[in-house]
Amino acid sequence: MFKRIVIAAVLCFLSISVFASDKTVLRQVETMTVAKSGLHYRARIDTGAANTSLHAVDIDIIGGASKKMKNDVGKVVEFTTQNERGEKKRIQAEIVSTSRVKNSQGIETRYMVKLDVGFANEFHNIHVNLRDRSHMNHKLLIGRNFLKHDYIVDVSDKKMIGPLAELSIKQTGLLYNTRIDTGAVENSLHAVNIRVDKEDTVNIENNIGKMITFTTANEKGQQAEVRTKIRGTSLIRNAQGTERRYMVRLNVGEPRHEYVVDVNLKDRSKMGYKLLIGRNWLQGHYMVDVSKKH
Structure with a gap:
């Protein structure tokens, strides 16, 4: 009996793991876009919000607004x-x-529109409420109506990185093919022709x-x-x-x-990697998976 319970539990765990692996993991903040805008936002991922919200000001209803906002449904808003x-x-x-939204200021009614929201290669056509978010750090807030499209939210703020990464x-304006080294305390950068203003060469x-002032170079020269x-x-x-x-x-x-x-x-100059990343860059931000390919 005990064996059957253990086997059932293991099978259940495996099925959950497989199911979860099919979903995309999002961090607390992601770079996302609204297709019609062509803009990139630092979007806040908020599982507490039912709907997605976009910063919108100077709102005009084409053809004129009604006294009651609900009577504007079906019209075009600019x-x-x-x-x-x-x-x-x-x-x-x-x-x-x-939509009627409750917050610390009370209850407010917002227009809801349908927009394509997501990433450059993956959009979802969802309802988005329009609100003046001028005083907020994030101009796009992603709610549950977007997240239900097979997304998981990871609030640990740690990303996965492999033993090599393009950073x-x-x-410098340069990209480096970088060695990730958990054995190194600090980051190290290739630098030659080093000049210090009014340098003390003794101490x-x-x-x-x-x-x-110094000159650096990446692996491409x-x-x-x-x-x-x-x-x-x-x-x-x-x-x-x-x-x-x-x-x-x-x-x-990145x-x-x-x-x-x-x-x-x-x-x-004699080393294969011109930038080496140590623990002071990784700490609190990244986990290293040595099986992860560059």
Whole structure:
């Protein structure tokens, strides 16, 4: 009897795992688009919201608005939407219904329109309510009416990354074929032709806070010159002994998802990877799966 229960439980778990694996995992915030707008939004994923909500101002009903909003159903509404970058677009959509929304300010009625919402290669035609979200950080809020299309929300804020990844450094404008190294405490970037303003060549600690200029290159040989401030120094121990390197702060990450992190500078000319990612970039953001292909 006990064996039958265990086997049944295992089969149930496996079936749930297979079912879950068929669904797309979304993070708390995703880059999404509304097809008619052509804009990209930093969308907040909200399982607490029944419907999706889009920032809309300067709302006009084509042909004139009725005294009661529900009488405008079937008409075309024109409005201006805007993303987090301040990019704007004026678009039109048919009003399919109105919705009454309860919030801390009370109850408000909003127009509902049908729009294609999603990602560049995957849209869903859903009801979206229009609201002035000027005072909100996210101009597009994704509700359950979108998420029910086979999506799971992961609020851990951790993404999966493999042992190799194509990463960007915003200050360089370059993409690097990057080695992910959980054994390294810090990130390390290829840097040559290093010049420090009014450099103290005897004690490099005295150069902290000064401006540094250096040349970097990616694996394709594409080069860029960077000028920034020295944040500190780092004592690195390796097979050759110990060496002290300058530390600078750069925006490193997946293209358009970079974040600020400290990076030490080293001549990596003889190394296969010009950018090495250590734990100070991974911590709190990524889990490493060495079976994941680049």
